[in-house]
Amino acid sequence: MENNSLIEAQNITVEIHSRKILEDVSVSINCGEVLAVLGANGAGKSTLRKVLCGDLAPTAGAVSMNGKALDDWTLIERAKARAVLPQDSTLNFPFAVLEVVLMGRAPHVRGTESRKDYEIARAALEAVEAEHLEDRIYPTLSGGERQRVHLARVLAQIWESSATGARYLLLDEPTSNLDLAHQHETLKIARKLAVEGVGLLVILHDLNLAARYADKVMMLKDGKIIAFGSVEEVFTAGIIDETFGVNVSVIKHPFFDCPLIIWRDDADISE
Amino acid sequence: MNEIKDNLASRLFPGLRTKLKGKRGRVVLLVLFLLLIFIVLVSADKGAVEISQQQIFAIVLKNLGINVASDFTVQQEATLIDIRLPRIALGLLVGAALGTSGAAMQGLFRNPLADPGLIGISSGAAFAATAVVIVGDAVSVSLPIIFQLFAFPVAAFLGALATTLIIYRLSTIAGQTAVATLLLAGIAINALAQSFSGFLTFYATDTQIRSLTFWKLGSLGGGNWSSVLAILPFILIPILLFSRVARPLNALLLGESEAGHLGFDIEKVKKLTIVLVALSVGASVAFTGLITFVGLVVPHLLRLVTGPDHRYLLPGSALLGACLLLAADFVARTLVAPAEMPIGVLTAIAGAPFFLWLLLRDRKWRIIH
Numbered sequence: 001m002e003n004n005s006l007i008e009a010q011n012i013t014v015e016i017h018s019r020k021i022l023e024d025v026s027v028s029i030n031c032g033e034v035l036a037v038l039g040a041n042g043a044g045k046s047t048l049r050k051v052l053c054g055d056l057a058p059t060a061g062a063v064s065m066n067g068k069a070l071d072d073w074t075l076i077e078r079a080k081a082r083a084v085l086p087q088d089s090t091l092n093f094p095f096a097v098l099e100v101v102l103m104g105r106a107p108h109v110r111g112t113e114s115r116k117d118y119e120i121a122r123a124a125l126e127a128v129e130a131e132h133l134e135d136r137i138y139p140t141l142s143g144g145e146r147q148r149v150h151l152a153r154v155l156a157q158i159w160e161s162s163a164t165g166a167r168y169l170l171l172d173e174p175t176s177n178l179d180l181a182h183q184h185e186t187l188k189i190a191r192k193l194a195v196e197g198v199g200l201l202v203i204l205h206d207l208n209l210a211a212r213y214a215d216k217v218m219m220l221k222d223g224k225i226i227a228f229g230s231v232e233e234v235f236t237a238g239i240i241d242e243t244f245g246v247n248v249s250v251i252k253h254p255f256f257d258c259p260l261i262i263w264r265d266d267a268d269i270s271e
Numbered sequence: 272m273n274e275i276k277d278n279l280a281s282r283l284f285p286g287l288r289t290k291l292k293g294k295r296g297r298v299v300l301l302v303l304f305l306l307l308i309f310i311v312l313v314s315a316d317k318g319a320v321e322i323s324q325q326q327i328f329a330i331v332l333k334n335l336g337i338n339v340a341s342d343f344t345v346q347q348e349a350t351l352i353d354i355r356l357p358r359i360a361l362g363l364l365v366g367a368a369l370g371t372s373g374a375a376m377q378g379l380f381r382n383p384l385a386d387p388g389l390i391g392i393s394s395g396a397a398f399a400a401t402a403v404v405i406v407g408d409a410v411s412v413s414l415p416i417i418f419q420l421f422a423f424p425v426a427a428f429l430g431a432l433a434t435t436l437i438i439y440r441l442s443t444i445a446g447q448t449a450v451a452t453l454l455l456a457g458i459a460i461n462a463l464a465q466s467f468s469g470f471l472t473f474y475a476t477d478t479q480i481r482s483l484t485f486w487k488l489g490s491l492g493g494g495n496w497s498s499v500l501a502i503l504p505f506i507l508i509p510i511l512l513f514s515r516v517a518r519p520l521n522a523l524l525l526g527e528s529e530a531g532h533l534g535f536d537i538e539k540v541k542k543l544t545i546v547l548v549a550l551s552v553g554a555s556v557a558f559t560g561l562i563t564f565v566g567l568v569v570p571h572l573l574r575l576v577t578g579p580d581h582r583y584l585l586p587g588s589a590l591l592g593a594c595l596l597l598a599a600d601f602v603a604r605t606l607v608a609p610a611e612m613p614i615g616v617l618t619a620i621a622g623a624p625f626f627l628w629l630l631l632r633d634r635k636w637r638i639i640h
Contacts, residue, residue: 055528
């Protein structure tokens with residue numbers, strides 16, 4: 001049982017119009033861990049996320065959750081154990097913020113939301129520091145506020161442990177619209193969930209956020225894994241150069257026990 | 272800029288909507304129900320022959336086998352039982368069908384401009400019904416009257432279904448509705464259906480031309496008890512089944528993959544919604560012709576009060592649609608009495624400016640990309 005608390009993808013290949021978007025990628029999201037996926041634009045990060053949550057059937061390879069093939073789960077059972085925050089959601093209809101968060105409770109609700117669902121939705125809003133937005137109309141929010149509301153929605157979805165005990169959260173660039181303080185807040189929430197036993201996958205662009213908050217890091221380039229391992233193993237100048245084609249220095253973080261990546265342009269330095 | 276986007280409800284009652292949400296939705300439904308009863312009574316009351324409320328009850332009770340002491344003329348009784356009541360029942364059913372199918376289409380396409388009339392579904396239904404009239408007469412089908420009665424709604428349903436599927440295929444790419452394509456496809460399908468109808472008119476007899484005009488303009492005038500009975504299942508069953516897609520449609524507004532992540536089987540929901548809309552629009556068009564803009568206006572008005580939650584929006588649209596159509600029919604037959612204005616003309620006169628206002632407002636919302 002313990003060994004099965006993971007979402008596992010084995011030898012995933014995705015081919016669209018005979019172009020390989022992902023090639024032979026194997027990865028697992030373990031309960032209690034934050035896995036950060038990094039890579040240049042178009043490296044296949046979101047495609048991998050879609051395969052892992054069942055949106056996209058891989059051309060080859062298999063995905064399982066808790067040791068059971070993803071296709072063998074009913075949609076509703078899947079939704080009770082696993083929440084997904086896509087890159088951008090378009091919602092043009094004038095729902096109140098609390099209603100949007102309450103939708104996260106959908107897999108647990110029959111008919112009408114209970115008092116408990118409301119409590120959870122409000123607690124989730126509080127967790128993302130958006131409780132003051134509760135009555136606002138969603139389309140009037142700023143990009144960052146919307147992103148936090150959707151984070152609250154997916155938090156509400158997996159607020160309590162599922163029937164199988166295992167819970168997973170897949171976040172696709174959850175910090176893209178956020179200010180610096182909220183970027184850190186979001187990843188602190190991710191960390192806290194990992195401590196509670198949730199398995200997380202977070203797609204990020206900021207190397208230092210990944211270095212500070214992730215347990216494991218995967219580097220993707222052109223659909224292939226460049227590196228997959230602990231923060232210390234993956235964040236080396238060589239691997240970062242290979243993945244992104246940039247020169248960096250990796251030093252020890254002055255305050256935290258993690259690496260600090262500094263961008264450098266050798267052309268400038270040599271002058 | 273942001274304030275423009277805030278809807279009326281939140282401006283009038285800040286905070287009230289979420290706090291009273293469940294209760295408030297039910298209150299709105301109750302108010303609409305009472306309003307509907309009021310409109311039904313007024314509609315039964317007024318017309319070429321005046322019948323008082325007391326007389327209405329006495330006549331209805333008498334026809335149920337209970338005799339009450341009240342005087343009314345035979346003419347009054349005949350008017351109420353054979354003309355006015357079936358017409359009201361037809362208006363009630365068709366209004367409810369147009370309201371709910373508008374709300375459901377807007378949810379399915381995730382766009383508040385998707386109206387069965389505007390995007391060509393009604394035209395598709397009308398074309399199919401027209402074809403049945405012309406072709407049916409040409410091959411002189413000698414079927415019992417009951418089959419003929421059902422031939423229209425079934426043909427109109429198939430026409431509506433085919434059109435909806437075509438429109439959906441054309442305008443939706445990877446779960447995203449291209450609104451410009453949606454409305455343009457609607458224009459094309461409307462034009463196509465009209466030219467086909469024109470072509471059929473060319474071969475039509477005089478009586479056939481009259482029924483073609485009826486479909487083009489829309490009217491509740493053809494209402495009698497057998498048409499009410501024929502239309503009843505086509506409208507009542509969808510209205511009851513729409514409650515099954517209410518929560519999935521809410522989630523669908525977030526996006527297709529998001530709704531899937533929340534555990535809803537979106538493909539099933541989409542198919543069911545399309546069939547239900549085709550059923551109710553098809554039946555409506557078959558018996559009352561093209562009555563446009565009801566499906567556009569009703570859900571909009573309601574969203575201002577209840578918000579976009581389909582659990583209240585769908586039944587509310589049924590009630591408000593029935594109210595609006597009965598009110599429109601009341602105006603249509605009393606404004607220029609004893610003559611009668613085609614109701615489709617009336618709803619278009621009121622609805623088209625509303626649509627323009629929406630476009631103007633939504634330019635700021637960037638709903639049309």
